Amino acid sequence: MSIALQADNIVKYFLEPEKFQVLKGVSFDVKQGEFLSIVGKSGCGKSTLLYILSTMDTDYEGSLSIKGNKLTGKSQNELARFRNEHLGFVFQFHYLLPEFTALMNVMLPALRLGRYSKEEVEERAIAKLRLVGMDEYAHKHASKLSGGQQQRVAIARALINDPAIIMGDEPTGNLDKANSTRVFDIFRELAQDNQQTIITVTHDMDFANRSDRIIEMQDGLILDIHEPAR
Amino acid sequence: MNWKLSFKIALTHLVTKKKQSMIAMLGVMFGISMFIIMISFMTGVNQFLEDITMDNTPHVRIYKPIEIQDRKIISEQRAPSERDWYVVQHQKPKNDMPRIKNGLQVMASIEDMPEVKGVAPLVASQVFYNNGPVQIPGTINGIDVRKQIAVFGLDTKMDFGKLEDLLKGGDMLVMGKGLAEKMGVSVGDRVSVTTPEGNNLTLKVAGIFSFGIAAMDETRSYATLATVQKILQKDPSYITDINIKMKDVNAASVFRKKLENQIPGVYVEDWETANASILAGDKIRNILTAVVCITLLTVAGFGIYNIMNMNIINKMKDIAILKATGFQGGDITGIFLLQSLMIGVAGGVLGLLIGFFFSYLLSKAPFPAASFFRISTFPVNFKLSHYVAGLSFGFLTTLFAGYFPSKKASKIDPVQIIRG
Ligand SMILES: Nc1ncnc2c1ncn2[C@@H]1O[C@H](COP(=O)(O)OP(=O)(O)O)[C@@H](O)[C@H]1O
Ligand SMILES: [Mg+2]
Numbered sequence: 001m002s003i004a005l006q007a008d009n010i011v012k013y014f015l016e017p018e019k020f021q022v023l024k025g026v027s028f029d030v031k032q033g034e035f036l037s038i039v040g041k042s043g044c045g046k047s048t049l050l051y052i053l054s055t056m057d058t059d060y061e062g063s064l065s066i067k068g069n070k071l072t073g074k075s076q077n078e079l080a081r082f083r084n085e086h087l088g089f090v091f092q093f094h095y096l097l098p099e100f101t102a103l104m105n106v107m108l109p110a111l112r113l114g115r116y117s118k119e120e121v122e123e124r125a126i127a128k129l130r131l132v133g134m135d136e137y138a139h140k141h142a143s144k145l146s147g148g149q150q151q152r153v154a155i156a157r158a159l160i161n162d163p164a165i166i167m168g169d170e171p172t173g174n175l176d177k178a179n180s181t182r183v184f185d186i187f188r189e190l191a192q193d194n195q196q197t198i199i200t201v202t203h204d205m206d207f208a209n210r211s212d213r214i215i216e217m218q219d220g221l222i223l224d225i226h227e228p229a230r
Numbered sequence: 231m232n233w234k235l236s237f238k239i240a241l242t243h244l245v246t247k248k249k250q251s252m253i254a255m256l257g258v259m260f261g262i263s264m265f266i267i268m269i270s271f272m273t274g275v276n277q278f279l280e281d282i283t284m285d286n287t288p289h290v291r292i293y294k295p296i297e298i299q300d301r302k303i304i305s306e307q308r309a310p311s312e313r314d315w316y317v318v319q320h321q322k323p324k325n326d327m328p329r330i331k332n333g334l335q336v337m338a339s340i341e342d343m344p345e346v347k348g349v350a351p352l353v354a355s356q357v358f359y360n361n362g363p364v365q366i367p368g369t370i371n372g373i374d375v376r377k378q379i380a381v382f383g384l385d386t387k388m389d390f391g392k393l394e395d396l397l398k399g400g401d402m403l404v405m406g407k408g409l410a411e412k413m414g415v416s417v418g419d420r421v422s423v424t425t426p427e428g429n430n431l432t433l434k435v436a437g438i439f440s441f442g443i444a445a446m447d448e449t450r451s452y453a454t455l456a457t458v459q460k461i462l463q464k465d466p467s468y469i470t471d472i473n474i475k476m477k478d479v480n481a482a483s484v485f486r487k488k489l490e491n492q493i494p495g496v497y498v499e500d501w502e503t504a505n506a507s508i509l510a511g512d513k514i515r516n517i518l519t520a521v522v523c524i525t526l527l528t529v530a531g532f533g534i535y536n537i538m539n540m541n542i543i544n545k546m547k548d549i550a551i552l553k554a555t556g557f558q559g560g561d562i563t564g565i566f567l568l569q570s571l572m573i574g575v576a577g578g579v580l581g582l583l584i585g586f587f588f589s590y591l592l593s594k595a596p597f598p599a600a601s602f603f604r605i606s607t608f609p610v611n612f613k614l615s616h617y618v619a620g621l622s623f624g625f626l627t628t629l630f631a632g633y634f635p636s637k638k639a640s641k642i643d644p645v646q647i648i649r650g
Contacts, residue, residue, distance in 0.1 A: 077558045084556020099246040109555040
């Protein structure tokens with residue numbers, strides 16, 4: 001199987017309030033179609049790592065390649081285009097655009113990509129919303145949705161461009177058990193049937209244990225990479 | 231970059247922040263409408279003043295000034311030798327007449343020049359109008375009635391009577407409205423006129439005119455050349471002024487120089503020199519208009535700048551999301567620049583409408599000094615170019631005011647916001 005993402009010796013410092021090494025050399029590969037979980041204590045650098053993997057944070061040492069493209073050193077605009085086409089991201093704090101409807105939130109990245117016509121994009125967006133059980137809220141304004149509902153719309157948005165890799169920072173953090181299971185099943189299906197790669201940060205050990213592989217982090221280092229104990 | 235999408239997002243932002251957008255738009259609207267009102271009125275005033283003065287001023291005027299000559303007459307009598315000293319104290323001007331030598335021939339030759347549209351002769355003299363024991367100083371102008379009508383359209387300035395009646399002969403004059411009021415005379419009455427030399431003549435008032443310029447209407451009267459020559463006891467070739475209308479107004483000063491070289495012993499003046507104070511007034515009004523408009527637009531521009539900056543601070547999270555999901559710097563600049571421009575265009579168009587509305591009202595409002603000037607309502611100019619300029623100013627101001635905040639927005643680093 002081909003390598004979807006390769007992180008090589010990622011080192012990251014925060015300079016404020018004082019110089020502090022968050023990531024101390026993180027290296028790992030993720031295969032295409034793999035469902036990977038990153039776990040570790042709060043503050044060990046999981047989110048920081050994920051922002052680097054998502055190409056949004058470019059201020060790091062080491063190198064990052066996705067689908068054979070070396071992304072380290074590319075311009076912000078090139079990275080934005082790359083994210084638009086190849087990456088889906090679910091943030092820790094379910095960020096939607098409050099002045100748009102749920103549907104429009106899901107449609108925006110696809111309209112930006114411009115691969116499909118507006119009608120097709122709308123159809124696809126409805127389908128993604130249906131996948132996360134939010135289709136009946138499609139025309140509601142994002143600001144009128146509950147936290148869990150917003151989280152699910154955000155997941156639909158991450159899926160809209162059929163990205164090669166979907167990253168989630170505690171994507172089920174705001175969801176109850178039933179919805180959490182539902183999101184897990186969606187991810188599982190995307191990995192198995194569509195060969196999309198999933199990388200999620202989570203502290204839900206149930207969730208992690210049902211993924212393909214677990215990276216355990218501690219103090220900015222990888223403590224262990226292993227298959228879940230079943 | 232996807233303009234349609236940026237436009238959609240920009241519009242959504244504007245609509246969800248109605249109050250803020252309205253305030254920004256009102257600023258532009260106010261600026262542009264003031265611009266339209268100011269410029270329509272100011273150019274209207276300029277045009278009006280130019281019209282009334284240009285109606286009455288010749289483009290080029292030839293006259294003979296009476297000056298003290300530097301050359302001492304006494305020195306002309308004898309050949310000066312080194313031992314001679316002449317001290318002349320309090321020299322008086324020679325008893326010279328303001329006559330233009332061979333005036334009528336000079337006039338005829340000027341009339342044939344290709345630059346010239348028309349020429350009219352004048353015999354001007356200071357006179358006293360006798361109103362019982364009171365003497366009112368003024369001037370009387372002897373004119374060639376037909377030429378004066380053809381070249382200066384004097385007949386259009388008549389309030390009562392007809393200018394052509396002067397041609398019927400007999401000692402008649404037409405006088406300014408203000409002068410007639412001072413004298414308490416109306417058409418058909420007789421007035422007595424005294425020249426500085428003491429000649430006296432009684433003339434019948436054939437008509438009353440008004441130029442709309444008090445200085446003229448309160449002092450001036452017109453009669454035929456022959457009548458004034460008679461009062462002054464001069465021969466029929468005596469004229470003091472030659473007034474010229476040009477085909478091209480702007481060629482006047484060049485033409486003046488030409489005449490100065492050709493005709494010796496006279497003084498040639500063009501309208502720009504004669505009306506220097508009015509032209510200066512024009513300039514001052516234009517500068518005033520420009521200053522007020524630039525100020526208003528700058529204030530509106532700063533308003534937009536502030537509102538856009540605030541807007542961007544409020545929308546940090548949105549910008550971060552858009553960037554995280556693949557929107558590029560240029561898309562973000564576009565979104566916010568479009569918001570600014572929509573405010574500018576909407577405010578601009580509304581400003582034009584309101585500006586038009588108020589300048590229209592003004593153009594229908596009675597002018598307070600209507601008896602003084604020959605107009606009944608405020609002078610207002612309606613020119614398409616002003617409206618085009620207004621809209622472009624609004625557009626440019628908002629483009630400029632929106633550019634820097636939009637550029638700033640495009641530089642926002644999404645991780646910093648999303649990390650919290
Ligand atoms: N913007 C920041 N500036 C400075 N320190 C930060 C910043 N963001 C996170 N940190 C620190 O970096 C460490 C790792 O943070 P994070 O990656 O969010 O941890 P996790 O997601 O594993 O809980 C923490 O100690 C946190 O306090
Ligand atoms: Mg975290």
